[in-house]
Amino acid sequence: MQDNFAYLLPFILMTFGSVFLGLQVVGFRPGRYWGLGYILAATGFALPMVLPQSFDLFGALLANFVFLVAFFLYGHALLVHFAAPTYARLRLGGAAVAYLAVCFFILVQPNLRNELATSDMGLALLLAPSILLVRHRARNLMDKLLLAAATLSVAETLTRVGIFLWFTSGASPESVGAYFASDYSYLAQFTASICGFLMALSVLGSAVARVIEQHRVAADQDPLTGLLNRRGFDLSAPDFRLSSPPDGAVMICDIDHFKSVNDRFGHATGDRVIIALASLLKETLPASAKVARFGGEEFVAYVPDMPASQLAILANMARSAFAARNWSEGPFPVHITSSFGVSAIALGDHSIHDAISRADGFLYRAKEAGRNQVFQEGIALLGVTPVASLKVVAS
16 A cells, blocks of 8 residues: 555646646746646655665655755745745755755765654745745635645644654664654655645645636736726626615716827827826725726726715816826827716616716717816805816706
């Protein structure tokens, strides 16, 4: 049974490593580090089966090197996975110190007990700091399971080292041999392999969750501006099937004479103008606002729990800042403006698009009135003096 397990383990680890490398294709950036780490671990477990006994010394040096690099890559993969600082040079220095310590007990003062204990301690200490650095960065359940599996792997390694040192004596090679011949040694190797297997499964689960999230964001987000696209806006819009419609107001805007900007200066320049207005909207509107690029130079925003009068003032701030922008540093010394329409959500609305349709009508009123204006539906702004270029029209 032990022989079968010894042959099966490298195959399992190699399979996981290959899967992780393949996940890079679908956008899982840490996959290269997880994949190389598991492939190296598989190589380390396979070395005793492929190297002749005459290469025991070389095999010990190589196996320890391979396992230390594998655990360095596990730690690096965790840091990349959770977008934490990698401290690569510092961690490489720690790995080098651990390997030199192992080499000391192989070449200078041969001691199998100390070699094995030092090697396993080095593995645990290479992974543990990465866990500590990312412990508060879990974004979902699978991330938490990954951190739990990595923590379990470190705890199991340290426990195994402690028990190994307890049951063996430093000056007695026979005690080490007896330990490895015991059923407990096989159980310890089995539990270590189970921890590695669980960590691999949790990495796979977290990777799948991350890839799904990335594709979901890509499906709901406008790639040019980082705002929501039409699909993302519809998914984040309030539910009008409730007993009463949600509070808030909507705003729609576009860039005046945008086609002439594209025609005269090219689409790359037009993209710069679109990005500039998108940035202004993000800066001006509150964090609760759902802001989307509906296509071309057209933007829509829904701001919950805000009256149309207040949203119109914010829209006018964005309009004014955009009109005052100095484009002279770019390739087009021209004056570019924008127009806005604002509408409150009404009791009879069946969806957010009813309010958007009304706001769109006021946008066209702004265009007809000469552009570079904000038109808001409703009565006059009570207690507020309408600012320049902000028009209030009767609903």
